[in-house]
Amino acid sequence: MTTLFDTARRRNWALSAFLSKWMEIGIVPVLILIALYLPFAYFAIPEASVLHMSLFGINLIGQIMCFALLALALDLVWGYAGMLSLGHGIFFGIGGYLMAIYLLNGAYAETRVLPDFIQYMGTGGFPAVWKIFSRLDVTVAITIVFTALVAGAFGFVTFRSRINGVYLSIITQALTYALMLLLFINDVGLGGNNGMTGFTSIAGHRIADVSTQIGLAVGSCLLLVIAYVGARYLVRSSLGRALVAVRDDEARMRFLGYRTYTLKLIAWCLSAVIAALAGMLYVPQVGIVNPTIVSPQLSVEIAVWVAIGGRGTLIGAIAGAILVNGLKFWLTSQLPEVWPFVLAGVTLVIVVAFGNGVWGSLKAAGEEANR
């Protein structure tokens, strides 16, 4: 199918061979180096140097790492279990909103000033239920459990009735759309259109502090590393192989006696939790959460990052997210009108001509060369 690559495949392409062989492990030290470099680049390197990074740049890298986590999560279910979810924004949003509630708790405890949208609604004081989220560790634990429950409930009803393929994509997209509409309503009590903002501190550190922001970016890098290592371990385990088999022929797996929906459910819940953790790291870095993070648009975009990078490779998903988002931040500041056309063009070319995405094609070429 990848006709354009046939010529390249015949040549002995040393670079791609090297990449495909070593980068799968090599990405771990690379990401750790980036994480270590960030504080160094801000504090130790003088501003005049090209190697110096502004706080804006570091913040950007932190956000992109969150998106890479999100892409990794989607690649687990799409690349390895064959379920294209167009609703991973839901889990991202759950993480983001719960984190925002924790942050508002902190802000309220500090200033004793109610957030604007609660004042506006006139429902009285700070919602009592929110006080559960007054500690970061509790919030993280609740988020993980809650996301797993939501994902599990949805997965249970859909996978058990064998909804898959395009049907699954459509339903997840519709759910995302519905959730976004729900969050737009003020009466839901999550800030409506404007969302939630006005965060002051996280786990005792001022949000506005340089060290906190750098810490969050470094944390995002490191979580990405952990998630990547974990996901790589998972997909190479027997569970991962079973998942791939389900992706390729679910009926046969069922006939062989596997309870395929349990396999899919495990991957689905795990992926959802990773997406929620990405949301938890993302929100304090951008300083606001609003319904746009559960827009169907973002959820499709996640799939596009994975498709561009190459699904079913983990590393491709990370690379795709970093590439596309890096390009997006750069282009929207330079030529905002052009960005949608570029994104559409790149997506079309990759999807139509390079079905395996950038990384997948490189890897295929490399394997050919190694033979």
Place this chain on the structure above:
Amino acid sequence: MMKGRWLLQAVLCWLVAGTSAGAWASASHTALLAAFCASDSNKSVALERIVDAGVSDTARDQAWARQIVDAIRNSALVCDTGGGATIKGAQPLDADTLKAVASPAASDSPYVPSIVMMRKLAVASAELDLFSAQRDTRVAAATQIDKFFGLLDPEIVSQAIKHERDPDVASLLTLAMAKRGLGSSDRVERLAAIKAVAEVPSETARTTLANFVAQDSARSDPQVLAAAQGAIKHIDTALSFGHAFSILFSGLSYAGVLLLTALGLSIVFGLMGVINLAHGEFIMIGAYSTYLVERFVQAHMPAYFDAYIFVAIPVAFLISAVCGMLLEFFVIRFLYRRPLETLLATWAVSIALIKLVQVLFGSQNVEFVTPGFLNGGMQVSPGFFVTYNRVFAIVLALLIFLATFAVVRLTKLGLLMRATTQLRDMARCLGVAAERVDRLAFGLGAGLAGLAGVVLTQIASVNPSMGTGFVVDSFMVVVLGGAGSLLGTVVSSLALGEINQFIEPFYGAVAAKVAVLLLIVLIIQKRPQGLFALKTRV
């Protein structure tokens, strides 16, 4: 039967006219004027007599009364000491014979009506208008009378109600009469008025009665109170039926657009297993094609402006269909075995198209001039107002569906499409050019979405991102109805359209969407391939 009713009505009219004319037939114009001009006369009673003469059958009397009433209103009627009267103006007229005379003596000053009398005159003038042949004039007159219901002349108005063919005007007048009756102190009159109001149920009628019940004078009389409360209940029932019908109706028009959108989606999905996320953008293309046609017709053939919508139907279909076939040719055909990637590719096309239209036309709503014959609507029953643009949407959707049905069932293309849908490989073995069938079917689907765009220009706002919201709903229709099933598409778009419109007014648009979604998730637990799954052998 019809003829008999006509005859009866004519006789009745004649009888009514006859009695009222009979009572005042002897009063000639001279006597009427003298009664008005007499210094000790009750002017309003005299005015009523003049109006009575004006609503008689003879055209001469009608013209005379109108001229006199107008003259009084304009303070142009001059009574002289001799009992005669003159109408002032560039050419003074004798008020009796309406013939030119010399100017009245300077000592005779014109009659200047008081404010109360001015209102009375306005009502008198409106009462004369009630018998006009123009509907607009009658509506304006009835509104005027309703405003000053205390001053109306019951005999004339009830005569007008009997004459009236238009139910709107008749019910307005009945209401005015009833309001007057409610204000009376006589119990029988009040009860009759309550009964009359209950017979013309509407929001205003309900408000009138509710206000009446709140009054002390009504509360003091238990019989009147009970009657009024009974009447309110009666009106409420009638109105809730009307509301139900209007929700049903707007649901129907929504379902029509949904049907047009989902038909194309369903055909393509059933045939190729491809979900087209750019389908909503074909709606948008259809709507913007309509816009271009509208501009063109306005600029070059303004005389035929109203017909632009009919020109737009084939134009929008063709433009969208060609766009669809181009999309199929350049993108989709490379992705047939990879439906999930098709989702992403078509998504990319959709964002590019939206941005393109934004650049070309701007991102704000485009203003449409509705063709004259689609403006306005018709009151079918109390609380149920049918607008013509929605009727147009429903009828057009129905016709297009029938045409599509005919294409799929009766034409050769339809036959090939069905064969390819059922078993692609076997169809190809038998010589069906499946690629060509795909392309044509994709074009058909896109064209149908374009037609949905034409319909939407009349009932919704048109902007570059108009398709995105719609397409999610159409996906739901396809999922519920089963891919490739025409019947399933009809049933599920009707169901979803109606459910949406029934939940929306009570719990909001979001609740409607969520409820529909949950319903679908539940239904496909039992029927994963949709309600009307086709038997395919893939």
